[in-house]
Amino acid sequence: MKKIIFAALLTIGCVLSLSAQTKKIQTKAKSAVPAPSIVNGKLVYTKxxxxxxxxxxxxxxxxxxxxxxTEYVLGDQKRLINIILKGFNKEIEIDGDTYANPMPGLGHLSDQQVADVLSFVRNSFGNKASLITPAQVKAVRGDK
Amino acid sequence: MRVKTIILRYFACFLLIGALLSFIYKHTNEITPFKPDTDNAGLKLADGFGANKIADNIGRARHIIVTKDGSIYIKLFRLVNGKGILFLQDNDKDGKYETQLAFGDYAGTGITIKKGYLYASSDKEIFRYKLDDAEKVIDPTKPEKIITGLIAGRQHQTKSIVLDNDDHIYVNIGSPSNSCQEMDRGLESKGKAGCPILDSAGGIWQFKADKLNQTYVDGVKYATGLRNVMGLDWNTQNNTLYVMQHGRDNLSSSWPKLYTDKQSAELPAEVMYMLKKGDNAGWPYTYYDPFLNKKILAPEYGGDGKIEGSKEFIDPIVAFPAHMAPNALLFYTGNMFPERYKNGAFVAFHGSWNRAPEKQAGYFVVFVPFKDGKPTGKWEVFADNFSGQAEIMAPKEAIHRPCGLAQGPDGSLFVTDDVKGAVYRIGYTKK
Structure with missing residues (x-):
């Protein structure tokens, strides 16, 4: 009996994962479960x-x-990591509009938190880009 | 006898034609009678009022002034075809205004008329243009530069202006900072000792209205301790300057151990001050807490959200909810609106951004009843739904945002929008 239940569960599991995969292909990964760093990144973003x-x-x-x-988010990853670590207080123009407020550095965040929030931003608000890793943040933080 | 009759008849005829001509002349030089749009231009208004959208998509319209014949001048935040001031008229009297002239090769916010001159500001300078009898600019290409060299940071850079009746012009010079921190808006970053910004910004400066090329040394620091003022007006009932301050931001993102996000969304109050020469309103050392009804010491200067600020600073005379961004103030002196509006204050709230993750607030025009320069009742929403949304989570969702206010010669109220550049005219329609 247990074996039968196990087999049934296995079958259901297979079907589900298959249908999930099909769906994934159909919707170009939109419904895929986000990477943990994106989930944690959302918490950092909100705060x-x-x-x-x-x-x-x-x-x-x-x-x-x-x-x-924007190029600032999707382009040069080192520049992007530095914006979080050191802040940003320069003239900035995006699509013909300028933006005035300075951004304070958030260097107190851990490498993991910086990687998470950037991974979240690079995969939210219509963006689709690679994840940022804590190792990348560590390397940029180490650069003087 | 017959000749006499003919002469008399001719004479009567001339008189009639003359009267007719003068009637036509008079009425083409008067503001178009107010007629609301059937949908009140999408606005929700106080009972008995209607609204007419008189222009749209003209550029990012900031402050506005109406001439004695109902023509309007508008200052643009960004140049349109290289020009920063628009002159609009409604020549065919259909209730819609058309741009007649664009001039001034500088963007900005401030614009006003006083004693035969149009005054307009860039973010660093103030200009004036001589007007003819119909308050039309005589030479749009040759303004007089009356003030130059003002500090303009990247934030709070705009220069709002107003004149008194004694040939002085008052100019807001906003602080290029949130709370004078060592690292602006930084985490637990302390305030700079003796906030040096206040030497040349963070206050209202008084200059002469008719002297050319004035700089800081020619001006008087009229009032200090004001973070940034966009709405200001001269109250002619008590001959006194009133201002609306844009209160500080980022209490919880800079001081997460002292303030929750919700507290940060609701603190501090946006406040109105009545200013006398020499007054200090307390920025960056204090802010006003509308729940405790007290001035509170800023966390950058040792505050914990409860310690009271110094008594040397003046108290506000009206406190509004936080972060709503008051962009214009106007004391109503017209005769079209019911008696209770006379001498009261209209404030245009541009709408908040600093309340996120809470929902945003403002995006409306409010009224505060006044008598002899003192508020006599609570503030009330006068005109709403500029945003076109029931609820705003992020400012981008707002279709229109109120920014400038002016009173027409008939007592109707003009409101600008600086998102798409709509201009509204609000009138009293109840018989």
Whole structure:
């Protein structure tokens, strides 16, 4: 009896995972379970970033830059990691709009937290990009 | 006898034609009678009022002023085709205004009219243009530069302006900082000792209205300890300056051990001050807590959310909910609105961003009843739904955001929007 239940569960499991895979292919991974670093990154984002960059990552016109589909988020990863570690206080123009508010450095966050929040941002608000690893953050932090 | 009659008839005819011509002339030089749009331009208004959208998509419209014949000047936050000031009229009297002239090669916020001159500001300078009898700019290409060299940081850089009746101009010089921290908006970053920003910003400066090329040395620091002021007006009932301050941000992101996100969303109050020469409103050392009804010592200067701020700083005369961003203040002196509105204050709240992750607030125009320069009742929402949304989580969701206020010669109220550049006219319609 136990064997039968086990086999049934196994079958259901297989079917589910298969259908999940099919779905995954169909929706281009949209419904895939996010990587743990993205899940943890959302917590970091809510605590330290959302007040300025907003719930939709859209920023605030003229004040805080948007995080969706910009070169700053999707481009040079070292520059991106440094924005978190050291802050950002320069003229910035995105799609013809400028943004005024300075961003304080968040160097007190751990390598893991920085990697998590950047992985979250790079895979939210319409973005799709590679994850950032704690090792990358550690290397940039070590660069003087 | 017959000749006499003919002459008399001719004379009467001339009189009639003259009267007719002067009637036509007079009425083409008067503001178009107010008529609301059937949907009140999408706004929700106080009982008895209607609204008409008189222009749209003109650029990022900031402050506005109406001439005695109902024409309007608007200052743009970003240049449109290289120009930063628009002059609009409603020549065909259909209730919709058309741009007649664009001039001034600088963007900015402040614009006003006083004693035959149009005054307008960039973020570093103030200009004025001589007006003709119909309050039209005589030479749009040759303004007089009256003030120059003002500090303009990347934040709080705009220069709002107002004049008194004694040839002074008052200019807001906003602090290029949130709370004068060593690291602006940084985690647990302390305030700079003796906040040096206050030497040249974080206050209202008074200059002469008619002297050219004035700099800081020609001006008077009229009032200090004001983080950033966008709405300001001269109250002619008691001959006194009133301002609306943009209160500080980031209490919980800078001081997470002292403030929750919810407290940070609701603190501090956006406040109105009545200013006398020499007043200090306390920024960055204190902020106003609308729940405790007290000035509280800022955490950057040793505060814990409870310790009271120094008594040397003035108290506000009206406290509004936090972060709603008051961008314009206007004391109503017109005759169109019911008696209780006379001499009261209208405030345009641009709408918050600093309440996230809580939902945002503001995005409306409020009214506060006043008598003899003192508020006589609580503030109330006067015009709402500029945003077109029931609820705003992020400022980008707002379709329009109120920014500037002006009073028409007939007593109607003009409101600008700096997202898409709509201009609204609000009038009293109840018979």
């Amino acid at each position: 330290y970033c959302m007040v300025c960059h907003q719930v939709d990552g859209g920023g605030v016109m003229g004040l805080n830059p948007p995080l969706s589909k």
